[in-house]
Amino acid sequence: MARIIGGFAEIADRYDAAFVDLWGCLHNGLRAFPEAVAAMVAYRARGGKVILVTNAPRPRASVEAQIERLGIPREAWDAIATSGDAARVALFQGAVGSRVWFMGENRDRAFLEPPRIVQHPVPLLEVPLDEAEGIVCCGPADPFAHPDVNRTAFEYAIERGMRLLCANPDIVVDRGESREWCAGALARLYEEMGGESLYFGKPHAPIYDLGRRRLSQIGLLPPDDKILCVGDGILTDIAGAVGEGLDSLLITGGLAAAETRTAPGSQPDEAALAAYLEVERLTPTYAIGFLR
Structure with a gap:
């Protein structure tokens, strides 16, 4: 059973760095959570380092601009992965070819710009599905449309042997009171239909490697037992932490609020939390209703 804590300060001194999720932990897609922001500012003031590790399918500069608009100040974090x-x-190393069919909203098209760390990027061309070698999936064009609307396109792509590169393994996300589908839901459907999906965000190793690289860039590379993962996704944040051998803090008032009976501003019901973790077969080190 995870230990339920009353505040981040209870455990802060045990860790040199925290890999902190954004959506559901520091904001709800519309505005920042003041107590969560204050907790990270206080942690950094004590010497801790905060790496925002997010399944956002966009470059970090875009995420930085977004969270500033939402009210998360620069004082609350050190780097973004x-x-x-x-x-x-x-x-841009050619994982799905050079001619790609893009899935996502227009704001996600920055994803198609080559990162500076790739020295010789593969020339990329966005084309219609019938001309593509592979699929780049940043999410559905309509986040409220059920993934099944893509079945016909996916059948065609699978028949042609295309691989789908998933920029965001999250299945759903809550924007305020509305639940939206994410790229992970499309990638899961593609696999269920017999296709091959490639993943890079939580719970998969590449994003944790990137998080450690971000720590190294700011002059810190702590041992794994000094890194804490914080997030509200049991199958992303917590599963990823377990896979990496890192401690974790589950924010129960996010995606699992109903299952853990976490009312706004409160702590999870202990029995409901235990039942939820038993069903998911994953146990975080700690749990708290909301980051504070």
């Missing part, structure tokens, strides 16, 4: 950055490296 995005699923988009990790996936873009593979994309």
Whole structure:
């Protein structure tokens, strides 16, 4: 059973760095959570380093601009590692070919710009599906449309042997009170239909490698037992931490609020949390209703 804590300060001194999820932990897609922001500012003031590790399918500069608009100040974090950055490296190394069919919203098209760390990027051309070698999936064009609307296109792509590069393994995300589909839901459907999907965000190793690289860039490379992963996704944040051998803190008031009976501003129901973790077969080191 995970230990339920009352505040981040209870465990902060045990860790030199925290890999902190954004959506559901520091903001809800519309605005920042003041208590969560304050907790990270206080942690950094004590010497801790905060790496924002997010499954956003965009470059870190885009994420930085977004969170500033939402009210997350620069004082709350040290560096950003995005699923988009990790996936873009593979994309421009030719993971799905050079002629690609793009899935996503217009704001996600920055993903198709080559990252500076790839010295000789594969020339990339966005083309219609019937001319493509592979699929770049940043998410659905309509985040409220069920993934099944893509079945016909996916059948065609699978028949032609295309691989799908998933820029964001999240299945759903809550924007305020509305739940939206993410790229991970499309990639899962593609696999269920017999296709091959490539993943780079949580819970997969490449984004954790990128997080450690970000720590190294700011002059810190702590042992694994000094890194804590914080997030609200049991199958992304917590599963990823377990896979990497890192401690974790589950924010129960995010995606699992209903299952853990976490009311706004409160702690999870202990029995409900235990039942939820038993069903998911994953146990975080700690749990808290909301990051504070």
